[in-house]
Amino acid sequence: MVALEQLRYVCLPADDLDRAADFAQRILALQPIDRTQDLATFRSDFRDYTLAFVTGKNAVQSVGLEVRYSDDLDAALAALARLGLPATRGSAEDCALRKVKDMISFADFSGNRIELVVRPLNSGWRYFPSRDAGITGLADVILRSIDVEKDLSIWSGILNAQVSDWAGDATYLRFDRAHHRIVLFPAARAGILCVEYAVEDVNLLMRNHYVLRDLQVAVVHGPGRRPASEQLFLTFAGPKDVHFGFVAEGALIDEERHRPRQFPAGPAGLCGWGSECKIAEFNDAASARTRQTGSVASAKA
């Protein structure tokens, strides 16, 4: 079993790097860090970066998670091989690009690319955005899964993530004290559904709500409160098909006492306030269940 240390970064392909960078800075209020012709990275907290936009023919979507030692990577490689999932060690160039010491990457059964990294760079300088959005850090990532059951065999079978709760078949996974860091959401295809940043409190969440309204950003869900994680959330459209969200006030898990609970599928299980939901997968959670065929999708490029 390989222990996950932290959620580290999300890497997203961009059609137009300038537009994506403008979104990250002006809408998300992240701090620009590195910028080349086909890469732009952004800081949200103590981590050197938590969001990267990439262009070019090799640009793929990925989620980066930290493990402690290179040995853990070896163990992960062996365990993934036992599940029949090919994984590759990152080259020195790959590691340099991501500012990590060592890494492996693989695609889960749905085709989501996961990167496990060792010694990712932390910043000695604190995050300082141009807009005071009150961001405290990258909180969680919602991943589409065409077969939650099978993908779960990686997350709980190899990566030692614990199931916190279910909403329909959507599965909230934790590997630290937060209620969840990864959510597997049943869907017809693979890909990142939403990247969520934590903000200080309800005031910052609502202030951002009105700022986004002024900036004419399409809010697709919320403001609302998730019954399972107790998070306040505000989800809005990103530059491409990946949504972004601000969250606040999520519950912390007491490992001794917590037991995974089943919440309803669909909007009722995702918002306790009754907010309007324009995310197809969230409205479609019940019917997505029937579409789970167990087939392995090809990796999304």
Add this chain to the structure above:
Amino acid sequence: MINLQAVCYVRLGTADLDGATRFATHYLGLEIAHRAKDAVYLKSDQREHTLCYFAGSPADQTAAFEVRDRADLETAACELERLGRRVRLASAEEAELRRVRSFIAFEDPSGNKIELVWRPAYGSRRYHGERDAGITGFSHIGLCTTDAARDEAFWTEVCNARVSDRIGDAALLRIDEVHHTIALFPTDRAGIQHINHQVATGDDVMRSFYFLAERRVPMVFGPGRHPTSSARFLYFEGPDGMVFEYSSGVREIADELLYRERQLPFDPKGFCEWGAKPQIKEFRNRTNG
């Protein structure tokens, strides 16, 4: 000095008593306490009633405050008459209708109809709303003023109210520890500007926001948070254009000696620290119009 103890109830005339009752129960979430001839009395907390809709002109609006002793009614009447205000001692039947032991009626300098009541009835049964709005009780009113400085002086010098904060010239006045029980809004008319009910949590404010918006109740301000009282709020329009507010987390002022009122700007930022913009006439215009 007229010692106001609490805001007691509001009486609103309406041309459509059934419609107003439906709004108050199904939407606002109040409970019918009792019905009388051409009037419906509504409950929001432990008190027998805190809102009354009666068949009449929508311009006929009254706010009532509780005093401690019967003698306070007499002292108040003398004080008001000395200032040249006409005071009426209500009949026993009128008092019975309102479920109070005794009351006097007068108009404040702007012409707002005010009643001072002694021994208003409490219910033995707790409030259980028509819907789960999370209401914990009727809490404050916005009152129209045609001269903010004059009316502030009336409520703070003739009565016992203290200024907690000002938004422009709109004074938020407290009569107990709650940040404000009366809010004076400069405008060109007399009447009740808004009626506030407290709800248990910020979640209740948001749940009601979606509940009411879904039912096409006109939202006029919020959801937001007041920089003055720190309460989370939602304003919406009820029958006859009356503005209702839900709020949660209103600040309490425990230390009368140390507290100092603050001046906030009369613009959206003075009313909301989240960035909501009011669609309420009295929150938008400094002067008439």
